[in-house]
Amino acid sequence: MHIGSHIFLLILMVGFLAPVVWALASAFKPANEIIRNPLSFDPTMWTLDNYVAMFQDVPIGHGFFNTAVVLVVKGAITLIFAPLAAFAFAKYEFPGKNLIFGAVLVTLMLPIIVLIIPLLLEMKALGWVNTYQALILPGAVDAFAIFWMRQVISAVPDELLDAARVDGCSEIGIFWRVVVPVIRPGLAGLAVLTIMNIYNDFVWPVVVANSEQMSTLQVVLSTLAQNITGNRIGADYATVTGELLAASSVALIPLLVLFIVLQRHFINGILAGSVKG
Numbered sequence: 001m002h003i004g005s006h007i008f009l010l011i012l013m014v015g016f017l018a019p020v021v022w023a024l025a026s027a028f029k030p031a032n033e034i035i036r037n038p039l040s041f042d043p044t045m046w047t048l049d050n051y052v053a054m055f056q057d058v059p060i061g062h063g064f065f066n067t068a069v070v071l072v073v074k075g076a077i078t079l080i081f082a083p084l085a086a087f088a089f090a091k092y093e094f095p096g097k098n099l100i101f102g103a104v105l106v107t108l109m110l111p112i113i114v115l116i117i118p119l120l121l122e123m124k125a126l127g128w129v130n131t132y133q134a135l136i137l138p139g140a141v142d143a144f145a146i147f148w149m150r151q152v153i154s155a156v157p158d159e160l161l162d163a164a165r166v167d168g169c170s171e172i173g174i175f176w177r178v179v180v181p182v183i184r185p186g187l188a189g190l191a192v193l194t195i196m197n198i199y200n201d202f203v204w205p206v207v208v209a210n211s212e213q214m215s216t217l218q219v220v221l222s223t224l225a226q227n228i229t230g231n232r233i234g235a236d237y238a239t240v241t242g243e244l245l246a247a248s249s250v251a252l253i254p255l256l257v258l259f260i261v262l263q264r265h266f267i268n269g270i271l272a273g274s275v276k277g
Helices: 002-026 031-036 049-057 060-091 097-109 112-126 132-136 143-154 158-166 171-182 184-200 203-208 217-222 224-231 237-261 263-273
Strands: none
Touching (some): 049 060, 060 143, 060 184, 060 237, 097 143, 112 203, 217 224, 237 263
C-alpha cells in the first residue's frame, strides 16, 4: 500500500510537471523544430533565438514592471490591513460583529464577473482608468484574506493578550508585538497566495488597464501573438509559437522560484490557516 501510494503520487507529479518541462525546454528549440517535432529534446539544437526575438517584439518589460508595482503595493496593503480586520473579528466583541463578518463572507460567493461593471464605472467616475490606483485598490483587502487570518488569529490564546494588557501594552501594540510573531506561519502562507493571485490576475487588469503602458504581465502575455505579428512582417505560426513559449517561460520562472524558496512557509501557513476558530 505504501509503495502504491508513492507510485500514484509519482504519476501525478509527472502529469503536472510534464507540460511545464515541455514548455521550458521547447522555448530553447528552433521555431520550426517546435512545429515539426514537438516532442524532441536535442540539446545540440537549442538556441536563444526565441528569447532574443521575443524581447524585441514584445513589451514584456513593461508588463513585469507594472506587475511588480502592483504586487508590492497591493500585497503590502493586504498583509497589513487584512490581519488587522481579522484581529478585530477574532478577539473583540462589538455590536453587529457576526452580521458584518457574514456580509464579508458573502462576498466570497460573488463571481468577479458580477463586480467588473460596477467597479469599472466607479473607476471611470474617479478618473482612475489606466492608473495604478485602479489596478491596486479594488480587492486589496479581500474577504478570503480576512477569513484566513481570522482562523489563524482565533487560535492565539486570550491569556497572551490579557497578560500584555496587564503590562500596559496598547491594543495596537498587542497586535504587533504579541499576535504578529505568533501568526507568522499563517501570514507567510497568505503572502504566498496573495503574490500568486496578484501575479496571475488577468480579468480585472485587462478591463481597467487597456493601454500598453499600463498593461500587467498577464495582459501582455494575452496579446503576444498580435504584438509579434504586428512587429515582424511575415511572422509565421512557428515564429509566433516559439516566442510565445519563450515569453511564457520567462513569466513562469519567478513563480517557480518563489514557490521553491517559500515552500516550507506555504505548507506551514496552510496548516495554520486550517485551525478552527
